[in-house]
Amino acid sequence: MTVEAPTTPRVRRVTREELHQMVWQTPMVRLAKEFGISGNGLAKVCDKLDVPYPPRGYWAKKEAGKPVIAFKLPPRKDSIPNAADIHPTPPKPPRLPKAQQSAAAAAERLGDIVVPSNLDDLHPRVRAWIADHEKNKRNASRKTGCDVVMRDGRGH
Known part of the structure; x- marks a missing residue:
């Protein structure tokens, strides 16, 4: 063969x-x-x-x-x-060993990403945005009489 x-x-x-x-x-x-x-x-x-x-x-x-x-x-x-x-598309050049090493080192420095189990310790502006967002969702729900409101304001 x-x-x-x-x-x-x-x-x-x-x-x-x-x-x-x-x-x-x-x-x-x-x-x-x-x-x-x-x-x-x-x-x-x-x-x-x-x-x-x-x-x-x-x-x-x-x-x-x-x-x-x-x-x-x-x-x-x-x-x-x-x-x-x-004209054929040229092949992608192989990654340089130095770039691969750099990417691996950066990933190692980051380690595991820890996601908090609750949202009690939020920045005040983030907390205010969430509260305002929830209020807007409730108001939209009352207007349309449904639980889900799409971006264009239509109920679903």
Whole structure:
């Protein structure tokens, strides 16, 4: 059994026609991976070239045997390029050992976060805010006749 080393995607130039054919033959996520970009990045390339691509759920419907519609490539407008270069997203650089050590040391200094069992020893401003918040909730509850009030003031 031979194991192939992962290939680094290279810059690829695709025409509108090629891209249109590819996006209707292969799911966007899989095709994007071949180009070394995200599915969202591939959708942006399609938008730039005015290439329609399958809507969400297209491949699931097609696999389930349901009818699907593939959109034709519209005629190219003067403002639309005929081709685009797809540049793969560069790999993230490995974390520097010094940064890893620094992060580990900071986490160690923090130790465990202790959460108090009660809220008796709050700052006066925090205590005032909580009291005011509770008062506003009670008033809103009386107005709407319900226990939960949403941000827009509607009862629930």
